[in-house]
Amino acid sequence: MRILGIETSCDETAAAVVEDGVAILSSVVASQLETHGRYGGVVPELASREHLRAIVPVTREALSRARTTLADLSAIAVTAGPGLVGSLLVGLTYAKALSFATGVPLIGVNHIEGHIHAVVLECARDGRPVEYPALALVVSGGHTHLFEVREGFSYRLLGKTRDDAAGEAFDKVGKLLGFGYPGGPVIDRLAPYGNPRAVRFTLARMKGNALDFSFSGLKTAVLRWVESHDLAAEIGTRRDVLRAAPHPSLEQWLAVTPQTTRDLLASFQRTVIEELLRRAAASAESIGARTLIVSGGVACNSGLRAAARDARLPCPALFPSPGLSTDNAAMIAAAAFPRLARKQFDDLTLPARANLALA
Numbered sequence: 001m002r003i004l005g006i007e008t009s010c011d012e013t014a015a016a017v018v019e020d021g022v023a024i025l026s027s028v029v030a031s032q033l034e035t036h037g038r039y040g041g042v043v044p045e046l047a048s049r050e051h052l053r054a055i056v057p058v059t060r061e062a063l064s065r066a067r068t069t070l071a072d073l074s075a076i077a078v079t080a081g082p083g084l085v086g087s088l089l090v091g092l093t094y095a096k097a098l099s100f101a102t103g104v105p106l107i108g109v110n111h112i113e114g115h116i117h118a119v120v121l122e123c124a125r126d127g128r129p130v131e132y133p134a135l136a137l138v139v140s141g142g143h144t145h146l147f148e149v150r151e152g153f154s155y156r157l158l159g160k161t162r163d164d165a166a167g168e169a170f171d172k173v174g175k176l177l178g179f180g181y182p183g184g185p186v187i188d189r190l191a192p193y194g195n196p197r198a199v200r201f202t203l204a205r206m207k208g209n210a211l212d213f214s215f216s217g218l219k220t221a222v223l224r225w226v227e228s229h230d231l232a233a234e235i236g237t238r239r240d241v242l243r244a245a246p247h248p249s250l251e252q253w254l255a256v257t258p259q260t261t262r263d264l265l266a267s268f269q270r271t272v273i274e275e276l277l278r279r280a281a282a283s284a285e286s287i288g289a290r291t292l293i294v295s296g297g298v299a300c301n302s303g304l305r306a307a308a309r310d311a312r313l314p315c316p317a318l319f320p321s322p323g324l325s326t327d328n329a330a331m332i333a334a335a336a337f338p339r340l341a342r343k344q345f346d347d348l349t350l351p352a353r354a355n356l357a358l359a
Contacts, residue, residue, distance in 0.1 A: 001019065001020055001074040001075075001337075001340065002017055002018070002019050002025070002066070002068055002072055002073055002074055003017070003018050003073065003074060003075045003076070003077050003107075003333040003336050003337065003340065004016070004017055004059070004062070004063070004068075004070075004073050004075075004076050004077065004098075004333065005017075005018060005077045005078070005109075005329035005330060005331070005332035005333030005334075005336070006055075006059065006076070006077070006078040006079070006091045006094065006095050006329055006332065007078075007079045007091065007111070007114070007327055007328060007329040007331075007332045008051045008055065008079065008083075008087045008088060008090050008091030008092075009079045009081070009082070009083025009084065009087060009088055009091075009111045009327065010042060010047065010083055010084055010087055010141075010142065010327060011031070011032040011033075011035075011036055011042045011047045011050070011087070012029050012030065012031055012032065012326070012327045012328070013029070013030040013032075013050065013051050013054035013055055013058050013091075014027070014028065014029040014030070014058065014327060014328050014329035014332075015028050015055075015058045015059040015061070015062035015063075015329045016028065016062055016328065016329035016330035016332070016333055017062055017063065017065075017066035017068050017073075017333065018121070018330055018333035018334055018337075020337075021121065021124065021334055021337035022121060022124045022125040023125065024121070024330045025065070025066035025067075025068065026061075026062045026063070026064075026065035026066035026068075027062070027323070027328055027329065027330045028058050028061045028062045028065065028329075029058075029326075029327070029328055029329075030050075030054040030058050032046075032047060032050045033182075034246070035047075035050055036181065037180060037181050037246065039181075040175050040180070040181045041171070041175070041181055042084070044084045044086055044087070045086065047084060047086065047087050048084070048086035048087055048089070048090060051087055051090035051091065052090055055090055055091065055094050056094070059094070059098075062329070070098065070102045070104060071102070073102075073104045074104075074105070074340060075104060075105045075106070075107050075336055075340050075345070076095050076098055076099050076104050076105070076106055076107070077095075077107045077108075077109050077332050077333050077335070077336035078091050078092050078094075078095035078096075078106070078107070078108060078109065078332065079091060079092075079108075079109055079110075079111045079114065079332055080092060080108035080109060080110070080346075080350055080351070080352060080353060080356060081110065081111065081352060081353035081354060081355065081356025082110070082111055082112070082142070082143075082353065082354055082355050082356045082357075083111055083142070083354060084354065085352050085353075085354040088352035088353075088354065089352045092108075092350065092352050096348050096350070099348070100348060105340075105345040106345060106346045106347070106348070106350065107336040107339050107340065107344070107345060107346060108346045108350045109332045109335045109336055110335070110356055110358050111327075111332075111356075112138050112143055112145060112147075112358045113153070113155075113335045113358055114331040114332045114334070114335045115138050115140070115143075115295040115296050115331060116136045116138065116147070116149060116293055116295055116335070117331050117334040117335035118295050118320040118324040118325070118328070118330070118331035118334070119293045119294075119295050119318050119319070119320050119324075120293075120334065121324070121330070121331065121334040122320055122321060122324065123318060130149075130291050130293065130318065131290035131291045132149060132150055132151040132290065132291070133148055133149065133150050133151075133287055133288060133289055133290065134148075134149040134289055134290065134291040134292070134293055135147070135148060135149070135158075135280065135283050135284040135287060135289040135291070135292050135293065135315070136148075136149050136155075136293040136294075136295065137276065137280045137292065137293065137294045137295070138295055138296045139165070139166045139167065139276060139294070139295075139296045139297075139298040139299065139304075140165060140166075140167045140296030140297040140298055141165060141167035141168050141170075141171060141182070141184075141297055141298075142165055142167070142168070143161075143165055143296060144160065144161040144165045144166045144167075144213050144215075144276075145157065145159070145160045145161075145358075146158040146159040146160070146211055146279065146280065146283045147358065147359060148283075148287045148289075149293065152338075153338050155358050155359035156359050157357075157358070157359040158211050158283045158286075158287070159209060159211030159212045159213065159279060159283060160212060160213065161212070161213040161214065161215065162206075162212050162213065162214050163214055163215065163216035164214075164215040164216050164219060165215070166213070166215060166272055166275075166276060166298050167184055167296070167297050167298045168215075169215035169216075169218060169219050169272065170182075170183055170184030170187055170269075170272070170298070171183045171184050172219055173187065173219060173222050173265075173268055174186055174187055176222065176223060176226060176235075177226065177231070177235060177238070177261065177264075177265075178234070178235035178236070178237075178238030178239045178242070179238060179242075179253070180239075180242045184297075184298065184301070185300070186253060187265050187268070187269055188269065188300075188301050188302055188303060189250055189253070190250075190253060190254070190257060190262055190265050190266075191262075191265050191266040191269040191270075191303055192266070192303075193254060193262045193266075194259070194261075194262030194263040194264070194265055194266030194267070195262075195263045195266055195267070196263075196266040196267055196269070196270035197267065197270070198260075198263035198264070198266070198267055199225060199263060199264050199267035199268070200267070201218055201221050201267060201268070201271040202217070202221070203271070203274065203275060203278075204217055204218070204275065210279075210282070211279050211282060211283050213275060213276075213279065215272065215275070218268070218271055218272070218275075222264065222268055225264060226264075229260070231261070234256070234257075234258065234261065237256050238253075238256050238257070241253075241256055269301075269303050270303070273301075273303055273304050273307045274307075276298075276304065277304075277307060277308060277311050277313070280292060280294075280313070281311070281312075281313050281314060284313065284314045284315055285314045289314065289315050290315050291315055291316060291318060292308075292313060292315050292316065292317040292318065293318055294308060294317055294318070294319050295319070295320055295325065296325065297325055297326045297327070298325075299319050299320060299325040300322045300325045300326065305319055
């Protein structure tokens with residue numbers, strides 16, 4: 001059985017063909033990084049326009065690479081939310097049109113569930129299925145959630161961010177310090193060159209649900225540190241580097257980033273990682289999790305991967321490969337297979353829901 005997946009929740013136009021829930025026959029992603037980088041973040045209207053330009057050629061390329069026609073498909077899976085509503089509508093409308101024209105069943109998928117299935121897919125493919133109950137830490141630019149995942153893919157929300165998502169905090173700090181957008185990958189590259197304990201940040205203490213996250217206070221603490229150290233000239237130099245070279249090398253970044261700023265970046269990253277793993281460990285302990293799934297764009301962070309490997313977690317931590325950590329359509333197709341098995345399809349009234357909840 002083959003499913004065509006379509007993903008347009010934010011700023012990547014993606015299509016993929018997955019066979020039997022384990023074999024990725026193709027995965028094509030068109031990034032909008034160049035479009036949004038000059039604005040320091042995603043501009044929703046521009047994202048929608050770029051999706052309109054890319055959706056047809058990206059889908060055709062995915063089908064071509066998979067040597068698959070629309071008639072070969074068992075279903076068409078598409079992200080129905082959460083995400084930017086204009087972006088969601090592009091993928092959803094195109095998927096509906098394909099379904100209507102071909103008679104291939106339509107399956108709407110929750111984007112967050114897709115991130116969880118990125119790990120499930122690769123584990124099944126490698127012959128080491130995920131053991132349940134599992135704890136899923138979904139951490140990206142738009143989401144920081146903790147879910148209990150039960151066998152059969154039912155979910156219970158355990159904790160979530162009350163303000164900025166972790167990836168959003170990375171990007172905002174990167175922008176503040178003149179590293180451009182997205183700032184998270186640059187911070188991760190520079191953090192190993194700093195002292196992660198040079199700057200002391202206070203860990204968030206949550207009233208109510210102790211498993212919730214908050215990163216706005218940490219972001220403000222970085223801002224105050226920057227203001228107190230008068231980094232205007234240094235930040236201006238980095239912005240000049242960006243204007244001269246849209247993708248500076250590590251050596252270029254190191255040349256314009258003094259040791260004190262490297263220490264700040266390392267300390268900031270260590271604090272975010274500590275917050276994530278501290279709550280993940282407590283959640284896993286509380287539900288008796290046998291597996292910790294870490295997914296989403298921040299799962300690419302090398303510091304987080306190393307810390308999870310070295311930490312004393314109550315269960316093994318599983319990460320997707322980098323290509324399946326960021327937004328992609330293979331994870332959307334994979335998440336649709338359990339619904340295909342149950343013949344749980346959607347009709348053409350399926351709406352785009354910007355705040356679609358998983359649990």
